[in-house]
Amino acid sequence: MTVSKRAGWWGVVLSLMLLALWAIRPIGVSPPRHLDTEFNTERAVGRLAAILGDQRPHPTDSDANDALEARLLAQIRAAGFTPEIRQGFHCNDIRAGAAICARPRNIVFWITPPGDDAVMLTAHHDSVPAGPGAADDGIGVAVALEVAHLLKARPLGRPVLVLLTDAEEAGLVGAAMFAARDPLARRIGAVVNLEARGTTGAANMFQTSRPNGNDIAALRVGGVVPAANSLASDLYSILPNDTDLTMLLPLKVDAANFAIIGAGTRYHTPLDNLANLDRRSVRQMGAEALAAVTGFASLAGGSKAAEGQSIFVNIGPWFFFVLPSGVALALLVVGLGSAILVYARTGGGGAVKAALAPPLALLLGTGLAVLLGMLVAAIRPEAAFGTGWPIALRLMYGAAALGGAGLVLDWLRVPSATRLAASAWIWLTALVLAAFAFLPGLAVIASGPALFVLAAAIASLVVPRVVPWLFGAAALAFALVMLPIAGGFEDGLFVEQAAPIAALLIFLLLFAMPGASGLRAPLACGAVLAAALAAALLVPAYTNDAPRHLNVVHQDDMQGASFRIYDNGPLPPAMQSAARFAPTPDGERDWHALAPRLGDDGRIDVISDTIAGDLRTIVLRAVAPSADRQEFYVAKGEGLRGLTVNGARPQVKGALAYFGCTGRSCRTLDITLSWAAKAPLPAIGWHRTRYGAGEAARALVAARPATAIPVHVGDRQVLVRPVKLER
Incomplete structure (x- = not known):
């Protein structure tokens, strides 16, 4: 089989374009530059500056936290509210053999007249001993106060309470004490929690209650599309991570948990300060928190047993894609059947090669990315060698993944691009279906694109020439969902551990590769890989803006x-x-x-x-x-x-x-x-x-x-x- 020059050069363009998107992460990872919201960022940050004062660290039950508490109470009163201190000595219930104690001083105030089935907006006001906590959790405190300011004159369908916990950094003790001992805990029906694990990035809604039907309904009516996906929510629920919401969920409340995680190397350090706090992140979290509280307040709390479970993902700031889990499962099955139909109806031979190409490309491409990451880790003596220049590792993983996959495609020379794309959809959907029982949120990467794959199957029976275009639309839908998720996972894992995420990039290549394109594309990726590998080995591990711990x-x-x-x-x-x-x-x-x-x-x-x-x-x-x-x-x-x-x-x-x-x-x-x-x-x-x-x-x-x-x-x-x- 011959390789056309046109297909060869298109493979190069496609690979380099995918690498550029992968490297600069332009979609969904950073907060939006423009956001239509009444949330006043300058006023919120101004309050935070007054609260933080000299920006000393203020761990729980310390002189510095006493001083911060006095400034915080003054800001709450100046906003027109009446705060109360709820304090006591408390120990968390032992979890995995550990008990953690402190004497937290929680602060509560009502935005509305008190009542039952209330919506609670919560953040924590203490910091770790190493940093001033402008983001963790100053961003939450600032957003909570501005949201309270905006809501105090509004008629709301449910009461709204603000809880600013203490001793979160000591081990979630303030939230645990509230849940176990504060009478107000029995009056709560929904919780919006605000957190940070970095100083920038999109304000992601990364956790809901289970089932999540009420939570998603509230977010949909709030009027702002949140940065959110159910895959992150599912993974968070099985990982050993906690926020204050962990202690509040046993109250059987509805919930939405928001956080920023960009520039995670500044988390819990002196660089978590006002100068590094991204105002765009504050603005986005403020808009989303305001919408979430408004949404929950507009809906009466219902029985958790009567709720359904949904998968969800945002498409930029424009569209919140939500499907009941049962519908998502049905779409996956339909998408799998549709891809199989297109695969079977596509002529030109190469059926076995097309079937083998996706798993072999994934194994070689992802394996190469992981092995090179391990090689760099073995050679570099630093503990976090990607801190200063993460783009070098990101490019290395991407080029290795695409280059390895390209070598497989050149070796197999699948004669039909349509059959290759159909085979890739079969493998992707089958993998998602296999994981559905324990990770249903993963369905977001394939259930929406399945509609285009279904359209392609119908077109293969009527107008075969439009099938590649419909597969192209499916690939675009996959990219719009996948790229923000991949960027978020890199931020969450840190770049040194992010090599396996490059597998998602290989699927994009398989969906859009124009048939057999020869060695030009893998050679182009190899050139990028050589430069990125050299950079990953030679660039400074740390900089003044991204220092070591x-x-x-x-x-x-x-x-x-x-x-x-x-x-x-x-x-x-x-x-x-x-x-x-x-x-x-x-x-x-x-x-x-x-x-x-x-x-x-x-x-x-x-x-x-x-x-x-x-x-x-x-x-x-x-x-x-x-x-x-x-x-x-x-x-x-x-x-x-x-x-x-x-x-x-x-x-x-x-x-x-x-x-x-x-x-x-x-x-x-x-x-x-x-x-x-x-x-x-x-x-x-x-x-x-x-x-x-x-x-x-x-x-x-x-x-x-x-x-x-x-x-x-x-x-x-x-x-x-x-x-x-x-x-």
Whole structure:
């Protein structure tokens, strides 16, 4: 079979065009530049600037959070509302062997007169110790206040409450306390939660309640097309990620959870500040939150049992595509049958080759992308080598995927482009159907395009010449859905782990490749691949705008004291000079250097140890006057029967592995452990954390370059001691 020059060059153009779309991610990943909404971004950000003040980190139960709370209350009152503080000491129920305690101070206020079946708009006002939290969750606080301002004069069908939780970063403690102990929790029928895991990007609605019929109905009547897809919602529900909404969903509420996740390397760092907060993201989240609250308020809450489940996806800011799950399943079946019909009716031979081309192209193209990603990871010493220049890895994955797929197509030389496209649709739809039982949201990538595949099947019986055009329309519909999803998954996974997503790009190539196009297309992809691979190996891993995460930890344990740096590649030379670091034996990327001992002003006493029947009860008092956090790591925790911390008693679920408490209220802990009398006593490690690396680490912290910043808990001092229990 010969390859025409026209088809060969069209294959090159198609491949390079797909690579360009893949690299610059123009569709659906960034917030829209123009959005018609009454939400006032400048006013919202102005309030946030006043609330954040000097932009100090403000973790729960700290002096900084007290100051922020006072400014926040002043802004709420200035907006015309009457806030209330709901506080208490609370421990989350133990999940996977962990209990987390704090003393949150939640803030609530009604936008409307109080009532039942209320819609609640929620965000959290605390930050992590390492960053000021302008996005996480300043964006949520700012949006909540502006939405409240806009709704206060409107007639609404349901009451609307605002909840600004505390201690979210400590472990969702404020939301858990609200759900478990606040009488207002029983008056809530729907929740709109606002979050961030970055400082820019589209404001995605990534989680609903289950079933989601009421949620989707509310979003549809709200008047704004949300950035949302049910695949992300389904995946989020099975991943070990949580927001405040996790603690509120057991109330059997309807729900919509919104977040931005662009520039995720700034998440929980000093770069999560007002200067880096994308005003377009604020505007989009504000418009979507306003629409969601308005939508929920316009619909009476219904029984969860009576709801249906839907799949959904936005097509830009123009159209919200929603289908009941049963209809989506039927469309997938119809699409599969239609693709099979076109495949069978297409002449020209090559039926076996066309059937083999999609799986072989996926295996070689995706496999090559993954292997090259693993190669770069093995060669580069940095922990997050794609941070500074993610476009290099993105291009490498895309060029590898398309180049590998192109080699398969050149080898097989499928004579009919229509049969190749039909075969690709068969494989795609079959894969989606196979996953439907446990991942029904995946249907969004194929159920809409299935309408065009159905049209192509009908045309194959009547007007065969339009079949390629209808397949082209199906490919365009697939691209409009797939490209934003792929970009969102890269942001969610981070680019180093995003190679498998390139499989979606291969399907686009298969849908649109004009028959046998020879080696020109894979050679063009190979040239791009060579340049991208060289760049991925040579470009700086980190920049001032996209720095590495590097915490300085001054740890004092029974073996002595050391400076420790965890999960990092080569240390910056200036830091290596400031302290003589060596690799830690138990971690490839962990480093330690000798350090002076830390002062220890804490003590832990066994108040009582009694046995009654088959239960042994040990009462401890842990005093740590200068600690910001006390934590207890438990080995042999299978015998636990009960845990009480400062009077709070979380429900025990499984073996106890950890319990901890964050904030000033945790500096004295009265702990009661109830144990099976015949079970072995646990081995407990007592960790006390003070935020900041301290005076002894001053030179080391000063040597940290601008391309490295603290993250999450940040620099800290940690005292580690065993808890001595009688055997």
